[in-house]
Amino acid sequence: MAVQAHATAKYVRTSAQKAGLVLDLIRGRDVNAALATLRFARKSVARDIEKVLRSAIANAQQKEGFGGDVERLFVAACYANQGPSQKRIRPAPMGRAFRVVKRTAHLTVAVTERPSAIVVVAGPHGATPKRPRGAKPKAKSAQTAKTSAARKPAAGRSGGAKKKTAKA
Numbered sequence: 001m002a003v004q005a006h007a008t009a010k011y012v013r014t015s016a017q018k019a020g021l022v023l024d025l026i027r028g029r030d031v032n033a034a035l036a037t038l039r040f041a042r043k044s045v046a047r048d049i050e051k052v053l054r055s056a057i058a059n060a061q062q063k064e065g066f067g068g069d070v071e072r073l074f075v076a077a078c079y080a081n082q083g084p085s086q087k088r089i090r091p092a093p094m095g096r097a098f099r100v101v102k103r104t105a106h107l108t109v110a111v112t113e114r115p116s117a118i119v120v121v122a123g124p125h126g127a128t129p130k131r132p133r134g135a136k137p138k139a140k141s142a143q144t145a146k147t148s149a150a151r152k153p154a155a156g157r158s159g160g161a162k163k164k165t166a167k168a
Contacts, residue, residue, distance in 0.1 A: 003067075004076065005060035006110035009052045011083050014045045016105040019080035022046050023107075031057055031073045031111060049078075049107060056111045067113065076112035080105045 012019070022043050026034035031053065038050040053075070060066060060073055083104035090098045 002115055003060050003063045003065055003113040004110065005056055005063055006077075006108060007052050007055035007059055008109075009048060009055075009107045011104045012045070012048050012107055013102070014048070014105055015103040016080040016082040018043065019045045019049065019105050019107055022049055023078040023080055023109075026053070026075050027078050029075055031070065031075065034075050049109070052107050052109045053111075056109045060111050060113065067116075072114045072116075073111045074114055075109060077110040078108065080107050082106075 022038070022041055022045055025037050025041065026049070029037065034053060035050060038046045038053065057070060057073060061068075061070070083106050085104065086102040088100040088102060090100050092098045
């Protein structure tokens with residue numbers, strides 16, 4: 001059974017769109033590769049995401065049934081939801097005011113343990129199983145693909161269109 005754990009950081013002072021750019025870099029990667037990617041990412045939100053990822057790893061280690069090998073953990077899901085926005089006013093010329101929106105985001109990272117490698121044991125009739133009845137055959141070979149391409153009509157005009165010529 002694979003161990004799953006997640007961690008969330010709320011009200012992080014960045015926009016969800018900016019955080020999503022960094023989260024796209026680590027989605028589906030091993031946790032060590034993800035941590036290395038976050039360490040050298042040139043976005044300030046990468047530090048916050050690194051904290052959340054480390055927390056998710058620690059949560060997975062505390063779960064019952066965890067194998068003890070952090071190397072088998074990978075980032076199963078990571079996303080940034082929009083949090084509440086702070087509205088502020090900036091003075092503008094002629095007594096006007098411009099609105100400044102200071103956005104926040106909720107960062108979530110979920111890690112899962114990869115299943116252990118499955119070893120195929122040779123059966124009584126050898127290691128390669130036969131294809132079950134009714135299953136489709138494998139793809140055509142390169143030779144049959146060449147011959148079927150030769151039978152297709154040539155690209156260009158269809159039979160009905162004729163070229164008009166100007167008489168001099």
